[in-house]
Amino acid sequence: MNITNKDRFEKLDDFIRQNAPSPPIACSRHEDLIFVAAKQGLKKFLFIRTVLVSTFAVAAVLAFVVWSFPPSSRLEDADSLDEIFSDALYLNGTNDSEISDTYVNWDQLAESVASNNWNRNR
Amino acid sequence: MSLVITVERDVDSLLDQRTDGEFSSFRDFYQDNHDRIRKVLFRFGVVGDLDDVVQNTFVKAWANLAKFKKQSNIKTWLVKIAINEAHNYFYKTAKYQQVGLNELPENFEHSKFEDREAVSIALQTLSLNHRMVLVLNVIEGHTLDEISVLMKVPVGTTKSRLNRAKEKMQQALEKLGVCL
Numbered sequence: 001m002n003i004t005n006k007d008r009f010e011k012l013d014d015f016i017r018q019n020a021p022s023p024p025i026a027c028s029r030h031e032d033l034i035f036v037a038a039k040q041g042l043k044k045f046l047f048i049r050t051v052l053v054s055t056f057a058v059a060a061v062l063a064f065v066v067w068s069f070p071p072s073s074r075l076e077d078a079d080s081l082d083e084i085f086s087d088a089l090y091l092n093g094t095n096d097s098e099i100s101d102t103y104v105n106w107d108q109l110a111e112s113v114a115s116n117n118w119n120r121n122r
Numbered sequence: 123m124s125l126v127i128t129v130e131r132d133v134d135s136l137l138d139q140r141t142d143g144e145f146s147s148f149r150d151f152y153q154d155n156h157d158r159i160r161k162v163l164f165r166f167g168v169v170g171d172l173d174d175v176v177q178n179t180f181v182k183a184w185a186n187l188a189k190f191k192k193q194s195n196i197k198t199w200l201v202k203i204a205i206n207e208a209h210n211y212f213y214k215t216a217k218y219q220q221v222g223l224n225e226l227p228e229n230f231e232h233s234k235f236e237d238r239e240a241v242s243i244a245l246q247t248l249s250l251n252h253r254m255v256l257v258l259n260v261i262e263g264h265t266l267d268e269i270s271v272l273m274k275v276p277v278g279t280t281k282s283r284l285n286r287a288k289e290k291m292q293q294a295l296e297k298l299g300v301c302l
Contacts, residue, residue: 009288011302013260016291020261021242023164023172035152038177042148045181 148184155197156180159204165257166208167218167250179207201262202272205254212250221246223290226297237300244294252287259284 160176168175183203190199212218226243245253254273258264264272270280295302 009292012288012292012295015237015295015300015302016241016256016260019237019241021165021238021245023160035149035156037173038152038180039148041177041181042184045185049185 148180151184151187152180155200158197159200162201162204162257162262163208165245165261166205166254167245168208168211170217171211171215175204175207175211179204182207198264198268198272201258201264205272208254209250218250219246220249223247223293223297226294240295240298240300243298244291247290247294248287252283252290255280255283256287256291260288 156176159179160172163175163179164172179200183200186203190196221243226247245256248256251273255269258269258272259266266277266280266284269284270277273280275283292302
């Protein structure tokens with residue numbers, strides 16, 4: 001009787017199925033230990049994931065707050081550097097007349113520097 | 123400290139959450155499936171660290187249970203995770219041992235081998251991919267279409283791998299004195 005390839009594989013399949021290797025049976029205590037370990041592993045995994053998500057959320061909120069409300073800066077609030085300069089002198093105890101003497105006209109100063117440079121270049 | 127306690131409480135509630143009525147807790151989920159997954163992984167060749175790999179499979183599965191699509195069978199989905207875990211395990215540990223056909227013991231009386239042992243040894247002559255296809259199809263009863271989805275390869279590739287695996291198993295068993 002001719003045995004076809006399919007028949008041969010069918011016999012092989014049956015043989016493998018009937019003699020499939022199996023792991024040693026885990027006793028109930030061993031099974032419980034595996035379960036506890038799996039539960040611990042799961043807890044660890046979920047804990048790390050929760051901490052990472054929370055940290056990211058807090059960082060995102062902080063970044064939004066900082067971006068929306070930048071800390072007030074004298075440099076940004078002041079109309080000009082002149083005001084800062086005169087305020088500083090005032091706080092140092094310099095009187096009004098001295099302030100007016102020392103009040104810097106930045107435009108004038110810039111013009112003067114430009115003119116000096118121009119003269120020097122000539 | 124309070125954050126840690128809150129997170130622990132959340133995790134506990136997550137472990138006992140009801141998931142679409144299929145499993146009432148992680149213990150149910152584990153008890154219903156662990157025996158089958160343990161056998162599948164063992165037949166893939168995970169021997170030494172079997173329980174660790176089983177554990178990782180269930181941790182990944184439960185953590186991603188929300189992503190599970192109801193269209194597919196949860197048992198098939200678990201096998202898919204087990205396949206990934208087995209691949210990861212062998213990739214990291216390089217513990218997959220493939221034996222060449224010419225390395226099989228010769229001149230052995232078949233009586234010295236139990237049939238089960240002969241199958242076990244013959245399986246070791248297969249590459250991991252061939253072994254997985256053979257185990258999933260012949261022993262676990264998955265169709266070629268299912269295996270191609272599980273292993274992310276075309277059906278044609280799955281079919282050729284299965285034929286190749288069977289031919290090699292045949293040769294190995296013959297060499298071990300098993301007459302079919």
